[in-house]
Amino acid sequence: MPPKTxxxxxxxxxxFADVVDSSKYSAVLGFQEYxxxxxxxxxxxxxxxxxxxxxxxxxxxxxxxxxxxxxxxIVFFVASQSNQAELVLRAVEFLYHLKGVLRFGxxxxxxxxxxxxxLGIGAGIHIGLVACTLDIEDTHSVIAxxxxxxxxxxxxxxxxxxxxxxxxxxxxSDAARVxxxxxxxxxxxRAGMKGIDDDVQLYEVQSGLFDRLELRSxxxxxxxxxxxxxxxxxxxxxxDEPWVKAFTVSLLERLCxxxxxxxxxxxxRDLQHKLAWHSTNEDDPILLFLRSRQYRDHGAHTQEIRxxxxxxxxxxxxxxxxxxxxxxxxxxxxxxxxxxELVYARDMAQEFLEHFSxxxxxxxxxxFSRFIxxxxxx
Numbered sequence: 001m002p003p004k005t006x007x008x009x010x011x012x013x014x015x016f017a018d019v020v021d022s023s024k025y026s027a028v029l030g031f032q033e034y035x036x037x038x039x040x041x042x043x044x045x046x047x048x049x050x051x052x053x054x055x056x057x058x059x060x061x062x063x064x065x066x067x068x069x070x071x072x073x074i075v076f077f078v079a080s081q082s083n084q085a086e087l088v089l090r091a092v093e094f095l096y097h098l099k100g101v102l103r104f105g106x107x108x109x110x111x112x113x114x115x116x117x118x119l120g121i122g123a124g125i126h127i128g129l130v131a132c133t134l135d136i137e138d139t140h141s142v143i144a145x146x147x148x149x150x151x152x153x154x155x156x157x158x159x160x161x162x163x164x165x166x167x168x169x170x171x172x173s174d175a176a177r178v179x180x181x182x183x184x185x186x187x188x189x190r191a192g193m194k195g196i197d198d199d200v201q202l203y204e205v206q207s208g209l210f211d212r213l214e215l216r217s218x219x220x221x222x223x224x225x226x227x228x229x230x231x232x233x234x235x236x237x238x239x240d241e242p243w244v245k246a247f248t249v250s251l252l253e254r255l256c257x258x259x260x261x262x263x264x265x266x267x268x269r270d271l272q273h274k275l276a277w278h279s280t281n282e283d284d285p286i287l288l289f290l291r292s293r294q295y296r297d298h299g300a301h302t303q304e305i306r307x308x309x310x311x312x313x314x315x316x317x318x319x320x321x322x323x324x325x326x327x328x329x330x331x332x333x334x335x336x337x338x339x340x341e342l343v344y345a346r347d348m349a350q351e352f353l354e355h356f357s358x359x360x361x362x363x364x365x366x367x368f369s370r371f372i373x374x375x376x377x378x
Contacts, residue, residue, distance in 0.1 A: 004144055007134040012078040012146055013087040014130075014154035017045065017095060017123040018161075019071035020168065038071060041119055044101055044221070045073035051214045052094040053077050059142035063132075076146050084127055085178040088171070092184060093210045095123050095169050100247050104228040105221035124158030126150060126172040156193040160202055163191050167243035169205040176203035183320050184208040185285050206242075207286040209320075210250040211257060226251065233271040236278040245284045248275060277355040285311050289321060296324070301332040303347045346372055 019041060049066035053075055056062040062079035075094070077087060102119050128150025135144035153172065161168045166187060171179070176186055186203040193200050215222050229251050232238055239245060252268045259265055276282070276290040292307035308325040311318060349368040352360060360368070 004133045004135050006147075007132045007141070007143070008080075009129055009131055010078050010080060011082075011084065011127055012076055012130045012150065013082075013084075013091060014126045014128065014151055015073075015075040015091050015095070015123065016155050016158035017073045017098065017121045018158060020120040020122045020162065037119060041071070041102070042068035042073070044105075045098060048094060048098050048101065048214070049073065049075050051216075052090055052097075059137070060140060061143075063143040065146070076151075078130065078132060078143065078146060085182060088125060088127060088175050088178050089182050089184065089210075090212075091125050092169060092179075092205055092208065093213055095121070095125075096167070096208075096210055096243070096247050096250065097213050099167075099243065100225050100229070100251065101221050103244070104232075105225035120168070122158060122161030122164070122168040122170075124154055124156070124161055124170050124172075125175045126154035126157050127175050127178070128153060128172075153193075153196065156196055157202060160189070160191040160193065160200075161204075163189055164204045165242070166204055166206045167246075169243075171203045171205070173201050173203070180317060181319050182208075183210075183318075185315050185318050207246040207284055208250070209246070209253060209286055209289070211253040213250060213254045215251075215254060215258065226255070230271060233275045236275045242284070245275065246286050249286055249290060280356055285315050285318060285321075289318075289324075292321075292324065292328075296328060300347070301328045303351065304328045305332065306347065 019038070045068040046066055049068075050064075053064045053066055055064045056079070062082070063077075065074065065076040067074055075091065099121060102121065128148070130146040130148035130150050132143045133145040133147060134141050136142070157170050157172050161170045164170060170189065171186065179186070184205060185207045187206040189202045189204050191200055191202055192198045215226070217223075229248050232244070233248050233252060239248070249272055252272045256265050256268045259268075272290055273294055276287040276294070282288065288307050288311055292304045292311070295301070295304040295307070305325060305328045308321050308328060311321040312325060315321070350372050353365065353368050353372070357365060
C-alpha cells in the first residue's frame with residue numbers, strides 16, 4: 001500500500017465538543033453508568049453529525065469527518081468550494097441540536113431522567129487553513145485526513161468554552177466573522193489559550209434563531225425532545241439555562257416551517273409567544289425579537305420599533321433586527337404620525353393590558369383601557 005502524501009491546502013471547518021465536567025460524572029455515576037452515558041453521547045454525536053455534515057461522493061475534492069471517542073466529538077469538513085458562513089451556521093445548529101437531544105431527547109421507562117443532571121457539552125468552532133493528506137482508493141486519490149495548526153487552535157477554542165455564560169459554544173474570531181449576516185447573536189470573551197496565546201478574543205453564541213434544525217419524524221430522540229420542549233414552552237418558568245430559550249424558539253420555528261396544518265402552526269406560534277411574554281424582565285434578544293415580530297404582524301409599528309431599538313442598541317451586530325427596524329420605520333413614516341410621548345405611553349399601557357395584566361389593579365386596568373381608546377377620564 002503506498003504511503004499517504006500531503007496534498008493541497010484548504011480552508012476547513014473544525015468543531016470540537018466535549019462533555020462538561022466529565023470527571024465529576026465519572027466519580028458520581030460509577031463505572032457502568034458513566035460508560036453507558038459516554039457510549040450514548042458518542043452515538044448521538046455521530047448520528048447527528050452525519051445528519052448535518054453528510055459525506056460527499058467525490059472525496060478528491062471534499063471530505064466530512066465525524067467521530068466521537070471518550071468524552072470528545074469532532075467534526076472536520078473540508079471542501080474546495082464551500083460557503084463558510086453556511087458551514088459555521090450549520091455547525092452552530094448541529095451543536096444546539098446535540099445539546100437539545102442530550103437535555104430533552106432521552107427518558108427512562110417511567111418518564112423521568114435517569115440522573116439528576118443530563119450531560120452538557122462545551123464546544124469550539126474554528127475555520128482555518130489545513131493540509132489535506134491523500135490516499136489511494138480504487139486507483140483514485142482521495143482526501144484521507146487533515147493536518148495543521150488550525151486543528152490545535154480549534155481544540156484550544158473548545159477548552160475555553162468553560163468560561164461561557166450562555167451556550168458554552170465558542171467561536172474563533174475567524175469563525176465569528178463570517179456569521180455577521182446570520183441570525184446569530186454573539187457575546188465576546190477574552191481568554192487565554194495554553195501554549196498559544198495568553199489573551200485571545202473569542203465569541204460565545206448568546207442566542208439565535210436556527211430554523212433549519214435537521215429533525216427526523218422517525219427518530220425517537222427527536223420525538224422525545226419535541227414533546228418535552230413543547231411542554232417546557234407551555235411552562236417557561238421551568239427553564240433553568242439561558243441557551244434553552246433560543247433552542248426552544250428555534251425548534252418551534254422549525255416545526256412551523258415543517259407543518260402544513262394551520263392548527264399546528266398556530267399552536268407552535270402560540271407557544272413561542274407564551275415564552276416570549278413570560279417575564280417582564282426578559283432580556284434574551286431572540287425573545288424580544290419575537291415580541292417585535294408579533295407587533296409587526298399586527299401592524300403595531302411603534303411597539304415593534306421600541307423592541308427593535310432595544311435590540312440594536314445592545315446587540316448592534318444583529319443585522320436582522322436592524323433590517324426589520326428600517327422596514328418598521330418606513331411603514332410608520334407612511335402612516336399618520338402622533339406625538340412620541342403619547343405613542344410611548346399608549347403602547348406601554350396596551351402591552352401591560354395584553355401581556356402583564358396580573359401586575360395591574362382593577363382601577364389601573366380601567367384607566368389604561370380608557371387611555372388607549374382615547375376616552376377622557378370621568
